[in-house]
Amino acid sequence: MLSQREHQGVCKLLSLVMSETESPTYREEDYRFLHSMLMEKKVHLLFKIHERLKCFERQSCIPVMKQAAFTALELVEELKKQNSRDEVKELCALFSKPHFKNLLQVHDTVAQKDFEPSLAPVPDDALDEEEDSVKIVSLVKTKEPLGATIKKDKSTGAIVVARIMRGGAADKSGLIHEGDELKEVNGVPLEYKKPKEILPLLARSQSEIKFKIVPGSFTEDLPSDKIKLFVQALFDYSPLEDPTVPCKDAAMAFKRGDVLQIVNMDDDTWWQARSAGNDDSRAGLIPSKQLQERRFMLQRPKPLFKPQRPRPADEGGVSSSEEGPDYAAITGIHIPGLRRSFRLSRKSSRTKNVSWFWRWSTEVHGVLCPHTYREVVPSLREAKDKHRLVILIGPSGVGVNELKRRLVISDPDRYGISVPYTTREKKGQEREGVDYHFVSVHKFEEDILNHRLIEYGSYRGHYYGTSLDSVHRVMVTGKMCLMDVHPSKIKFIDASKFKPHVVFVKPPNIEELRLTRRRVKFLCDKGDPNQVRTFTEENFQDMIDLAETMEIQYGHLFDKIIINGDVTTAFKELKEDLEKLAEPGIQWVPAEWSRPTLKKTQRSCGHLTGLF
Numbered sequence: 001m002l003s004q005r006e007h008q009g010v011c012k013l014l015s016l017v018m019s020e021t022e023s024p025t026y027r028e029e030d031y032r033f034l035h036s037m038l039m040e041k042k043v044h045l046l047f048k049i050h051e052r053l054k055c056f057e058r059q060s061c062i063p064v065m066k067q068a069a070f071t072a073l074e075l076v077e078e079l080k081k082q083n084s085r086d087e088v089k090e091l092c093a094l095f096s097k098p099h100f101k102n103l104l105q106v107h108d109t110v111a112q113k114d115f116e117p118s119l120a121p122v123p124d125d126a127l128d129e130e131e132d133s134v135k136i137v138s139l140v141k142t143k144e145p146l147g148a149t150i151k152k153d154k155s156t157g158a159i160v161v162a163r164i165m166r167g168g169a170a171d172k173s174g175l176i177h178e179g180d181e182l183k184e185v186n187g188v189p190l191e192y193k194k195p196k197e198i199l200p201l202l203a204r205s206q207s208e209i210k211f212k213i214v215p216g217s218f219t220e221d222l223p224s225d226k227i228k229l230f231v232q233a234l235f236d237y238s239p240l241e242d243p244t245v246p247c248k249d250a251a252m253a254f255k256r257g258d259v260l261q262i263v264n265m266d267d268d269t270w271w272q273a274r275s276a277g278n279d280d281s282r283a284g285l286i287p288s289k290q291l292q293e294r295r296f297m298l299q300r301p302k303p304l305f306k307p308q309r310p311r312p313a314d315e316g317g318v319s320s321s322e323e324g325p326d327y328a329a330i331t332g333i334h335i336p337g338l339r340r341s342f343r344l345s346r347k348s349s350r351t352k353n354v355s356w357f358w359r360w361s362t363e364v365h366g367v368l369c370p371h372t373y374r375e376v377v378p379s380l381r382e383a384k385d386k387h388r389l390v391i392l393i394g395p396s397g398v399g400v401n402e403l404k405r406r407l408v409i410s411d412p413d414r415y416g417i418s419v420p421y422t423t424r425e426k427k428g429q430e431r432e433g434v435d436y437h438f439v440s441v442h443k444f445e446e447d448i449l450n451h452r453l454i455e456y457g458s459y460r461g462h463y464y465g466t467s468l469d470s471v472h473r474v475m476v477t478g479k480m481c482l483m484d485v486h487p488s489k490i491k492f493i494d495a496s497k498f499k500p501h502v503v504f505v506k507p508p509n510i511e512e513l514r515l516t517r518r519r520v521k522f523l524c525d526k527g528d529p530n531q532v533r534t535f536t537e538e539n540f541q542d543m544i545d546l547a548e549t550m551e552i553q554y555g556h557l558f559d560k561i562i563i564n565g566d567v568t569t570a571f572k573e574l575k576e577d578l579e580k581l582a583e584p585g586i587q588w589v590p591a592e593w594s595r596p597t598l599k600k601t602q603r604s605c606g607h608l609t610g611l612f
């Protein structure tokens, strides 16, 4: 907004100019052009800047002379002619020093206000052509790329500016816009030239690049710093491996999990983004959500077409009945709460796979949303805040329990595990509240009805489940609660309360599985301690297949993916991730957590709202 005084100034100037144009050569068209130019917001801003600079000039100190370097030189010559006193000699020596000479030269540059790069004057004949309006734009060449891409307009054959990268040199200049037609670069006409022939012209120019431009219809964008859309990438992207990217140099690479600020979404296929927190950097091209979804849809979904292997007779432990997900084995050091898993077990995985395949095939043409980007918002974590709930998921046998066990052993004061509930009888050494909470069927079913269980299932006629209550009990002790659930249950966890951090434990490739697990023994039936065996090739393949399916279905919920090849490396990576999670500061969380609709969804699902 212009101040009253500035506004008056503009009006005065405007009326002066208008009165001057009332000459015999007055043309309605020129008049309107001048009027619209003077009404331009940018012209007003220029007046404003001019006013401010004037103000500054009045306050600032004025140099006594503008040629101090020359005066110093003359003085030295004079002094040399005088006497040879020590002080005079010292002064002459001082004035002759290169540092001092340079200092005076800098002074003179400032005094003469000679900061502008010298650009050649606009040639007289530049505007003689018949075009309605032609712009001559001179840009000083720096190490920074221009930050614009060009293309040939298919219908007219003209070379036009395809994109201006936000924050780049062209964008900052404010002089070149998308849709502008380039007529010449450094005096070379671009007619009949291909875009790739023009790039060397730009590269060849030394200190300045001069464009002759026919402006396109330009609509002012929202400045990039005003667009506050942040997304977390759910896939890795490398422009070098993308043959469809319009300009590899203008594109940016990113990894899954990187947070990007989207600064331009005008184009349906290529957005412009920069790394979050890097406000001054030039934006880069990234595939838009729509483009990435299309690409994803065009890929043949692998699990859908995977041939079903026949089920060996020795693995028929669980039928395809309504029985809940199977429980997996427990190995290693006993830690309370580590003794059960509702994740798909290796025994039931094949049966489950069949139904997942069916679901995938319907969802792929229906509601399944490919994982491209998820909107995130910054959330400030303070030192006094409770820890976030850590959810570990992965196919059975991949090592979720092993990693939980190592975390608890490494720092029992920091990590805790919720104690599960069961309706079965207490066995041998088991302790109430340590190994399980032993409850009646009636109590368990009441808890189900009251939505007090995050997850539950039945195994051999007994219920097993994790209650919100037990998670809460760990959290109030100030520990980070670790739990493993089936990924389909994540959406029912009250995100605004627990701020779940989901870690997907992924198997490595089959060679590494063979290498690291060949001798590993696991309990294949927790009800029978004699049923210990080693992993088979089929177990490995199941693990990989199931991980792939989980990633396709639930990948958008994963905050971190850990590949559990070498267990020490995987554990270190997990621990580092969780330590970072505990640190105070800004964390990026899904934007939907802060939207009121989430609560509605939860209520309509009838889950997990009763207890807290």
Ligand SMILES: Nc1ncnc2c1ncn2[C@@H]1O[C@H](COP(=O)(O)OP(=O)(O)OP(=O)(O)O)[C@@H](O)[C@H]1O
Binding pocket: 327, 328, 329, 330, 331, 332, 340, 341, 343, 345, 346, 394, 395, 396, 397, 398, 399, 400, 401, 402, 403, 516, 517, 520, 521, 522, 564, 565, 566, 567, 568, 570
């Ligand atoms: N990276 C690894 N290298 C070698 N052995 C591993 C590795 N990770 C886990 N194991 C071992 O594999 C076996 C299965 O691991 P674990 O019980 O943790 O799997 P899980 O994912 O919890 O599966 P489930 O829920 O079926 O028990 C255990 O004996 C464990 O010690």
